[in-house]
Amino acid sequence: MEKIIIEGGARLNGTVKISGAKNAALPILLSSILTDKENKINNVPNLKDVDTTCQLLKGAGVKVERSGDGQVIVDASRINNTEAPYDLVRTMRASVMVLGPLLARLGKAKVSLPGGCAIGARPINLHLKGFEALGANIKLEHGYVVAEAKRLKGNRIYFDIVTVTGTENIMMAGVLAEGKTIIENAAREPEVVNLANTLNSMGASIKGAGTDIIEINGVSRLNGGEHTVIPDRIETGTFMVAAAITGGDVEIVNCIPEYIEPVIIKLTEAGMKIDTGKDFIRVKANGKIKSVDIKTSPYPAFPTDMQAQFMSLMSISEGMSVITETVFENRFMHVAELRRMGANIKVEGNTAVIRGVPKLSAAPLMATDLRASASLILAGLAAEGETVVSRVYHLDRGYEAIEKKLSSLGAKIRRVK
Ligand code: UD1
Numbered sequence: 212m213e214k215i216i217i218e219g220g221a222r223l224n225g226t227v228k229i230s231g232a233k234n235a236a237l238p239i240l241l242s243s244i245l246t247d248k249e250n251k252i253n254n255v256p257n258l259k260d261v262d263t264t265c266q267l268l269k270g271a272g273v274k275v276e277r278s279g280d281g282q283v284i285v286d287a288s289r290i291n292n293t294e295a296p297y298d299l300v301r302t303m304r305a306s307v308m309v310l311g312p313l314l315a316r317l318g319k320a321k322v323s324l325p326g327g328c329a330i331g332a333r334p335i336n337l338h339l340k341g342f343e344a345l346g347a348n349i350k351l352e353h354g355y356v357v358a359e360a361k362r363l364k365g366n367r368i369y370f371d372i373v374t375v376t377g378t379e380n381i382m383m384a385g386v387l388a389e390g391k392t393i394i395e396n397a398a399r400e401p402e403v404v405n406l407a408n409t410l411n412s413m414g415a416s417i418k419g420a421g422t423d424i425i426e427i428n429g430v431s432r433l434n435g436g437e438h439t440v441i442p443d444r445i446e447t448g449t450f451m452v453a454a455a456i457t458g459g460d461v462e463i464v465n466c467i468p469e470y471i472e473p474v475i476i477k478l479t480e481a482g483m484k485i486d487t488g489k490d491f492i493r494v495k496a497n498g499k500i501k502s503v504d505i506k507t508s509p510y511p512a513f514p515t516d517m518q519a520q521f522m523s524l525m526s527i528s529e530g531m532s533v534i535t536e537t538v539f540e541n542r543f544m545h546v547a548e549l550r551r552m553g554a555n556i557k558v559e560g561n562t563a564v565i566r567g568v569p570k571l572s573a574a575p576l577m578a579t580d581l582r583a584s585a586s587l588i589l590a591g592l593a594a595e596g597e598t599v600v601s602r603v604y605h606l607d608r609g610y611e612a613i614e615k616k617l618s619s620l621g622a623k624i625r626r627v628k
Contacts (some may be wrong), residue, residue, distance in 0.1 A: 212584060212601065212602065212604075212606070212628075213603050213604070213626055213627065213628055214599055214600060214601045214603060214626070214627050215330075215566060215591075215599070215600045215603050215614055215624060215625070215627075216597060216599050216600075216624070216625050216626075216627060217573075217588065217591035217592055217594075217597070217598045217600070217622065217623065217624045218596075218597050218623035218624075219571075219573055219591055219592055219593055219594035219595055219596060219597075219598060219623075220593075220594075220595065220623075221457065221592070221621050221622050221623050222293055222457050222458050222459045222460075222621065223453055223457045223459035223461050223463070223592070223617070223621055223622060224459055224460050224461065224620060224621050225289075225461065225619060225620045225621065226461070226462045226463075226464055227450050227461060227462070227463055227464070227616050227619065227620055228465045228616075229442045229443055229446050229447050229463060229464070229465045229466040230254075230256040230257075230281075230442070230443055230446060230611040231253075231254035231255055231256045231281060231439075231440035231441070231442065231443060231449070232401075232402055232405070232440055232441050232442060232443040232444065232445075233258055233260055233261070233445075233608075233609045234254070234258060234305075234375070234400070234402045234443075234445075235402040235405040235406065235440045235441050236252070236254075236255045236256060236258075236261055236264075236440045237260060237261070237264050237303075237308065238287065238305075238308050238376070238379045238383070238402070238406045239252055239405065239406055239409050239438060239440060240252060240255070240261070240265070240268065240283060240285060240355075241264065241267075241268070241308050241309055241312055241383070242312060242373060242383055242406060242410060242413075243268070243273070243286075243287050243314055243409075243435075244268070244271070244287050244309065244312035244313060245287075245315060245316050245383060245387060245413070245433050245622070246287065246289060246316075246413060246432070246433040246434060246435055246595070247287065247558065248286075248288070248413075248433070248435030248436075249284060249285070249286045249288075249289040249435045250284070250285045250286075250413070250435045250436060250437075250438065251282060251283075251284050251368035251412070251435075251436070251437040251438070252282065252283045252284075252285065252437075252438050252439075253281060253282050253437065253438065253439045253440065254281050254439050254440040254441075254442075255277075255282070255283045255440055256279050256281070256440075256443065256611045257281070257611050257612070258607065258609060258610070258611055259307065259604065259607045259608045259609075260303050260608045260609060261283075261598060263299055263302055263303045263306070264303070264306075265277065265306070265308055266299060267284070267295055267299050267309060268285065268287070270292060270294075270295075270296070270299070271287075271291070271293070271294075271295075271309070271313075272288050272289050272290045272291035272292050273286065273287040273289075273290050273291045273513075274285075274286040274287075274288075274289070274433075274437045280331050283561050284601070287316075290316070290317065291342075293313050293317050293319050293320050293321055294308075294312065294320075294321040294322070294355075295309045295310075295320070295321070295322040295323060296323060296476055297304060297323035297354065297355075299323075300322060300323040300324075300325050301323070301325070303574060303592060304325040304376075304377060305610070306325070306374065306508065307322055307325055307335050307338060307356060307380065308325075308376055308380050308383070309322060309339075310322050310342065310356065310380055310384075310515040311339065311342070311379075311380040311381060311382070311383035311384035312383045312384070313419070314342060314347055314358050314359075314360055314363065314384055315363055315385075315386065315387035315388065316361070316384065316387065318359065318360055318361055319357075319358065319360075320356075320357075320358045321355050321357050321358075322356050322389045323354060323355050323356075324351070324355065324356055326352055329541070329544055329579050329580040329583075332487055333539070335356075335377070337370050337371065337372065337374050337377045338374070338377045338381070339356065339367045340368075340378070340383040340496065341370075341377065341380070342358055342360075342363075342380075342381070342382075342384060344366040344367070345358070345360070345364060345365070345366055345368075345381070345384055345385065345388055345392065346360050346362075346363055346364040346366070346388075347359060347360040347363065347365040347384075348360065350613045359409050360559075362388070362389055363384055363385070363387065363388035363389070363429075364388055364389050364390060365385060365388045365389060365390035365391040365392040365393075365427070365428075365429050366392060366393075367392075367393045367395065368381055368392065368393065368394050368395065369395040369396055370394070370395070370396040370397065371396070372396075373396060373398050373423075373480060373509040374395070374398060374400075375398040375400050375402065375403065375434055375509075375545045376397040377398070378397045378403055378425070379388055379402075379403060379406050380396075381394055382394065382403070382406065382407065382410070382417065382420075382425060382427060385427035386410050386415040386416075386417065386427055386429065386430065386433065387430065387431070387432070387433070387557075388429040389429050390428075390429055391394070391426065391427065391428055391429070392426075392427040392429065393425070393426050393427075394424070394425040394427075395423065395424055395461065396423055396508060397419075397422070397423050397424060397425045398510065399421055399422060399423060399509070399510050399511065400509070400510040401421075401441055401444065401467070401470045401510070402441070403420055403421070404420045404421040404426075405418075405440065405441045407420030407425070408420070408435070408438075409436075409438045411457070412432070412436045412438060413433040413434050413435065413436050414430055414433045414434045415427070415430060415433060416428040416429075416430060417460070417544060419425070423530045424608045425564075441467065441470070442465055442466045442467055442470075442490075443466075444466070444467070444470035444471045444514070444610070445514065445516045445517060445582070446464055446609075446610060446611075447466040447467075447470070447471050447474075447492065448471050448474040448514070448516075448517045449517070449520050449535065449558065449585050449589070449610070450463050451463065451471070451474060451475075451478055451483075451485075451494045452474075452478070452517075452520045452521060452523070452524050452589055453494060453589055453592060453617065454483075454493060454494035454495070454496060454624075455478055455483050455496050455500065455524055455557060455591055456479065456500075456523060456524050456527070456589050456590075456592060457496070457592050457595045457622075458496045458498055459494075459495075459496055459620070459621075460493075460495045460496070461493070461494050462491055462492075462493045463491060463492045464490065464491045464496070465490060465491075466489065466490060466491065466492060467569050468487040468488075468490075468491075468492050471492075472511065473511070473512060473513040473514070474513070474514075474521075474570060475487065475492065476516055477503050477505055477513065477521065478494065479546045480503045481500055481501050481502075481503050481524065481528065482496075482497060482499050482500060483496055483497070484496075484497065499529060500524060500525075500527060500528040500529065500567070501528060501529060501530065502528040502529060502530035502531055502532040502565075502567060503524060503525070503528075503532060504532055504533040504534070504535075505518070505532075505534050505535070506520055506534075506535040506537060507534075507535070507536050507537055507538050508537050508572060509537065509538065513535060515537075515538035515539060515542060516582050517582070518534060518536055518542060518582070519542070519582045519583045519585065519586035520548065520582065520585050520586045520589055521534065522534055522545065522546070522556070522563065522586060523545075523549060523586045523587075523589040523590040523593070524589070525565045525567065526549055526552075526554035526555075526556070526565055526567065526568065526571060527568060527569070527570065527571060527593055528565070528566055528567035528592065530566075530568070531564065531565065531566050531569055532560075532564075532565045532567070533562060533563070533564055533565075534562070534563045534565065535561060535562050536561045536562075536563075537561065540561065543558050543563055544579040544580060544583050545579065545583035545586045545587060546558055546563060548574075548576045548577065548579075548583075548587055548590075549571075549586070549587075551574045551576065552571040552572055552573065552574050552576070552590055552594055552598070553568055553570070553571050553572045554568060554571060554590075555567075555568055555609050570594070570595050571590055571593055571594040571595070572591075572594055572595050572596060573591065573594040573595060573596030573597050573598040574591065574594075574598060575598075575599045576590075576591070576598060576599065576600045576601070577600075577602055578600055578601065578602040578605045578606060579602075579605070580605055581605050581606065581608050581609045582609075583605070584600065584602075584603065584605040584606040585606065585610065585613075587600050588600060588606070588617075591592075591624075592617070592622055592624075603626070614626050
């Protein structure tokens with residue numbers, strides 16, 4: 212199993228380029244199922260979750276060609292299998308997003324139930340309720356969701372909780388449904404907008420993406436096209452924290468500052484000097500990290516996917532910080548590892564109270580989930596001594612070449628078998 216070894220203490224300096232967004236690439240790749248025409252998708256990051264999505268598509272009989280420059284060409288004209296097996300879904304929950312496109316295009320889908328994961332129970336009840344509202348017949352059999360519908364019929368769907376992949380799944384189903392579908396309390400994440408724009412360029416009629424009411428007028432068929440995945444806002448935020456935690460000066464390019472506004476605001480409050488342009492963010496630390504409180508919520512609030520990384524930073528801040536996690540019920544798995552590095556963190560329910568310590572000390576660490584892994588790498592960059600992070604396969608699900616990008620900024624980081 213691979214490990215990442217970090218010799219802490221190097222100040223990061225230089226320029227880093229952000230890759231395409233994982234959470235936009237996955238639904239956009241899967242949306243190709245909706246048409247028998249070819250789709251070219253650009254700026255697809257080279258990640259384990261993208262590999263899994265391509266495997267899922269190939270397993271369904273879809274032709275997938277990947278080039279080294281981040282372009283993926285998908286041709287689902289010969290799609291012939293409607294099953295997403297447990298082995299794939301278990302490694303990537305986002306696989307449940309095949310349900311919407313398969314149901315819409317082929318009238319049926321059999322997808323393994325994802326089960327729980329390290330950060331919480333994460334049910335898909337809202338996805339299923341949405342498909343039922345569109346007229347699908349849903350059964351649960353032997354750990355699989357079996358969904359069937361002759362042709363989906365548009366309807367009004369209200370989500371009790373804002374769900375990102377739920378909104379995307381229903382949106383992909385709604386584009387080929389008969390009549391109008393309205394999603395209320397929809398997720399407003401930029402990745403939802405990227406998917407809606409992609410679908411519209413294929414001939415769909417979606418209005419309101421980016422607001423909490425999305426209106427879809429069903430069409431009978433979609434075309435192919437060429438699409439581009441937006442930059443990854445969580446990778447952007449992670450490099451911003453990397454600059455801050457090492458007392459560095461880093462320019463992050465090929466990003467969209469507007470997408471990561473809450474992190475810009477919180478890092479500014481924490482004492483960083485931040486300059487932004489149309490597609491870059493420069494983060495300059497001044498040696499002091501002030502304590503700030505954060506509360507995660509759906510977009511446009513502070514993203515839950517940046518909570519762990521921010522906690523690493525607050526571990527060495529001057530004072531006390533309160534971090535409240537409102538999106539997932541169990542997303543503090545990184546706390547135990549940060550404590551092993553000397554962090555002073557107390558957790559009660561969905562709140563963590565962090566009393567900053569002057570220095571973290573290196574330790575052998577175990578990654579538990581994707582963003583927690585990133586928080587441990589960040590802590591290692593700032594710690595005294597050599598940190599070894601194992602189970603880095605979590606990291607490879609969502610960060611493209613992270614150790615290469617960090618070492619190009621001067622970090623002493625390497626991967627070993
Ligand atoms: C997506 C992101 C993930 C991010 C999360 C929240 C992708 C591939 N993943 O995950 O990186 O952390 O949004 O921003 O885009 N819920 C239900 N029932 C449902 C669906 C969700 O109760 O049917 C709950 C979840 O347990 C969670 C909350 O709703 O507490 C939000 O989850 P959701 O937005 O659905 O997360 P994902 O779409 O899985």
